Amino acid sequence: MVPVISRRQFMAGGVLYGAALSALCFLPRPRAWAAAEASTLPVVLSTQQWKLVEAITARILPSDDTPGAREAGCVNFIDKALAHEDSALRSTYEQGAAGLEAVAHARFQRPFVELIAVEQDALLTTLQDGAADAWPAQQVTQQEFFDTVRMHTVLGFLSDPAHGGNRDYTGWKLTGYPGPAHHRGGYSPAQMIGEEKIVAVWEDED
Numbered sequence: 001m002v003p004v005i006s007r008r009q010f011m012a013g014g015v016l017y018g019a020a021l022s023a024l025c026f027l028p029r030p031r032a033w034a035a036a037e038a039s040t041l042p043v044v045l046s047t048q049q050w051k052l053v054e055a056i057t058a059r060i061l062p063s064d065d066t067p068g069a070r071e072a073g074c075v076n077f078i079d080k081a082l083a084h085e086d087s088a089l090r091s092t093y094e095q096g097a098a099g100l101e102a103v104a105h106a107r108f109q110r111p112f113v114e115l116i117a118v119e120q121d122a123l124l125t126t127l128q129d130g131a132a133d134a135w136p137a138q139q140v141t142q143q144e145f146f147d148t149v150r151m152h153t154v155l156g157f158l159s160d161p162a163h164g165g166n167r168d169y170t171g172w173k174l175t176g177y178p179g180p181a182h183h184r185g186g187y188s189p190a191q192m193i194g195e196e197k198i199v200a201v202w203e204d205e206d
Contacts, residue, residue: 040073044082044090049097053078055113056100057153059120066174069153073167077156078149089148095138096145100127106134169202 042050057069057078069075082090100123104112108119115123126132127142135142157171166172 040076042079044087045075045079045093049093050075050079051113052097052100052111053093053149055120056124056149057156059117059124060150060153061157062117067170069157071167072157072170074153074156076167077159078152081152081155086152092140092145092148095136095140096148099132099135099138099140099142099145102136103127103132103134173202 045053054070054075057074061069061072061074063070078093082093100112103123103126104110104115107123108115112120112123123132124146127135127146130142132142157166158175158177159166159171161167161169172178
């Protein structure tokens with residue numbers, strides 16, 4: 001079983017994992033946002049870690065006929081969140097990245113980023129299940145690392161772009177979410193009953 005979030009789930013709204021994650025998507029991250037706006041270069045992640053985390057996000061939300069985590073800039077969202085509001089999770093990424101590389105070398109004798117998609121998916125599934133034999137003895141578990149990256153990937157894909165992710169409204173365009181209702185003063189009665197078009201935040205008025 002591949003541990004990616006399918007686009008069918010996204011279109012059905014199934015990846016929001018209920019109200020809790022939906023609320024997390026809109027938690028303000030002003031410092032992360034400012035840093036993400038200022039630069040797309042790594043701040044917390046090393047160059048190697050950046051490539052690794054980006055590769056993981058790209059398997060969680062792959063690019064196919066529509067943009068995925070790479071296009072949405074999820075790795076930049078993660079890096080800037082770790083630099084600021086989510087700094088407590090830095091060690092999770094440091095230990096997890098090292099652990100995943102150890103597993104990749106033990107199983108395929110190559111770094112994770114050099115593996116083909118099927119091999120990457122196999123390793124991530126193993127981490128998700130906590131079944132990687134080569135995972136080093138350390139504080140962060142396989143499942144904790146995978147779940148943390150998956151959570152950040154979803155947040156980076158679906159959160160308000162003002163919070164540092166969802167570049168060019170990639171996630172909102174994919175899911176059909178037009179943006180917060182208040183961005184144009186709320187929905188009119190005609191829009192609510194389908195008589196007038198709801199103008200998305202990235203669209204211009206006719």
